Amino acid sequence: MSWISWMLPPGASTFAGDIDRIYYVILVITGIAFVVVEVGLVWFLIKYRARPGRTVIYTHGNNTAEVIWTSITAVTVVILGLMSAGIWNRIKGRDSVPANAMAIRVNVKQFEWNFVYPGPDGRFDTPDDFTRRNQLHLPVNQAVVVELMSEDVIHSFNIPAFRIKQDAVPGMHIRAWFQPTVTGEYELGCAELCGLGHYRMRAVVTVHSLEEYQRWLGEQSPTVASK
């Protein structure tokens, strides 16, 4: 029954821990609210069920009670908001992309991911660029910024293990960054309905150790630029 669980699957990027932490904080807070309200509800339903001779407590309300539960809710959500805003800004804020991030262009179309690497010269739109379809290879512990461009409809770049999701919108050039922390193979899927092949728009992400990644890079030959 491991799938009836409130735990998140293991994360494998630098900010996965932050996201998981805010998740568990919200889980605990909403969990407490859930138990208080549902237990209260069931308790009232049992305790105040109609019985012969019961007289009701005739009241139209209580302002103190209103103020208490309004302020508790308001304070709680303000705290959650403050916590979230900081993390959000660090992950997706305008200036959040680390300066040393390695850029990879992602050209998306129905129903494939094309990852364009700049090649040995480190620059795009030069003859040594190479493209890999539905295979993303990354070095571990290196910040990566994906530059998302869609040729047709909206797709969404989604690697659950890295806790990253970002729509790729035609006509827009959207950057999103993350930094893998654990070597291994992960799955990348499209998260935005993009047509009948949406469900099979899958790519494999391989996170290598630095040496392995260099070896892999060396094996790649430039592809004739598709555009």
Added chain:
Amino acid sequence: MATIAPPVEPAVHALVDDRTFLRKYIFSTDHKIIGIQFLLMSLIFLLIGGILAMMMRWQLGFPGRPMPGGGLLPETMASGAVILPEFYASLVTMHGTFMVFFAIMPLLVGVFGNYLIPLKIGAPDMAFPRLNMASFWLAVPAGLLMIAGFFVEGGHAAAGWTGYAPLSANPEYTGVSAGQQLWCLSLIILGLSSILGAVNYISTVINLRAPGMTWFRMPLSIWSLFITAILVLLAMPILSGALIMLLFDQSLGTHFFLPADGGQPILWQHLFWFFGHPEVYILILPAMGMVSDIISNGARKPIFGYHSMVFAIMSIGFLGWVVWGHHMFQSGMNPTLGTTFMVSTMLISVPSAIKVFNWLGTLWGGSIKFTVPMLHACAFVAMFVIGGLSGVFMASPPLDMYIHDTYFIVAHLHYVLFGGSLFAIFGAITFWYPKMFGRMMSPRLGKLHFFLTFVFYNLVFFPMHQLGLQGHMRRIYDPSTYEFMKPLAGLNRFITISAFLLFASQLLFLVNFIGSWFRGRKAEPNPWDDTGLEWTTPSPPPHGNWAVTPRVYHPPYEFGSGRTAEDFLPQDRKLDTPPAPARAPASR
């Protein structure tokens, strides 16, 4: 206002009903008949939406296996009884479209807005009865057009119920052309129908309240329907405008949402959700209002915090306009804007929490009678709490990055719209059925239906939270494509089987609804011992509702005050003794 008319003449007038069958039941201008017409229409669409959901569940639980009865579908939908990916996209789209626009929205606004507003404020009919008739007779062709989409070449709309452009704007991307255009046309016509209805509700509430029915003597159901009507009036034109632009993109070669010549795909999302988030509250506010009526009645006690309930409805209605961007945190919208929308979204949880606590306060110290409507109303509170709390998760933009477009969202929205709205609707139908049809629904069948629905509903939707937490995306035709979803196959199958049982349980409601119409126990005028004005007229009420316009003396929920021999004080009963002074200011 003249003094109360002598009862003889109007009574005769009300009883003589010389309308032909056609004018009385088909092209009727009577708000009660129109309400019942909306009820029958939207229950049919609820059934259609449910059948579409069952097909989706089959594919998710048993991917690639022939569906029982799938052989009846044409080759364009299922090949060898196995659902095709393109048809699955249409199923996803049309389940959402039918349920939101043709089932829940007309059930709440069309049915109960029409039926309850005049009866609860003491009006003979709507302010504009012919406009009201037009509203229904626009909804019918809209529904027929929407159904027609299944039978055109290329299949039905397949871009999701949210119709995100460019997928929806260019037929090349889905292979759907006529279906998507019918989808737009149908929703434009339905929008017109809703706007006509909203104008009517607003005018009626403002102008036709009976003498003594002050604003703060209106039941919460009427408050919520009134605020909802304002939301409908302001939101639907935005959708209609966006749909017209989308239709032009599809058929006339414009580029509002197509980037090739400078169009903006994200503009569609802004327009859609600027309508779409008020729409969410259109789908829940009337449910909250009617649940308040039923809970106060079931607890035999005034609603707790009437005024804060009204202000909560108003602030939800207002804040509902400034939260639309929380659907778009990951859309490429400026992330700073995301922070703004997070703040407004967090804020809107405050009035929702106020309502929940006030319902609990109403139950506290009551004498609770577990009638079928009351069971549904309590289930509404219990389920709405879950839907509300799960909403806090995606209100946090960084966490939304992980759960956006996963089954966590599917679980959340079904806890609000099924656990919330639909339980309220079942409760409200049972509660007002005797007024509508003059007969009681069977309580035994009703309770059985309630318990089975409650159990299977939770077995279907609760585990969807877990699917989402494991990263399971929405709108995925075959979950076994992904390695990380493969361990979830068992859970998916469990949900599917529960969904079939949930669907089967609804047959009990169908049997009860139709059977009671003919064979139910005859209902007296006030079977629930309620205080509302609608219970002071016969069941069902005659054309014109009252022989004499009622006069209102009391707030809406006077249960258990001890001022009458019964435990309730109808709003229109004049008492000689003034209320005890100690109690009067308690409500602030």
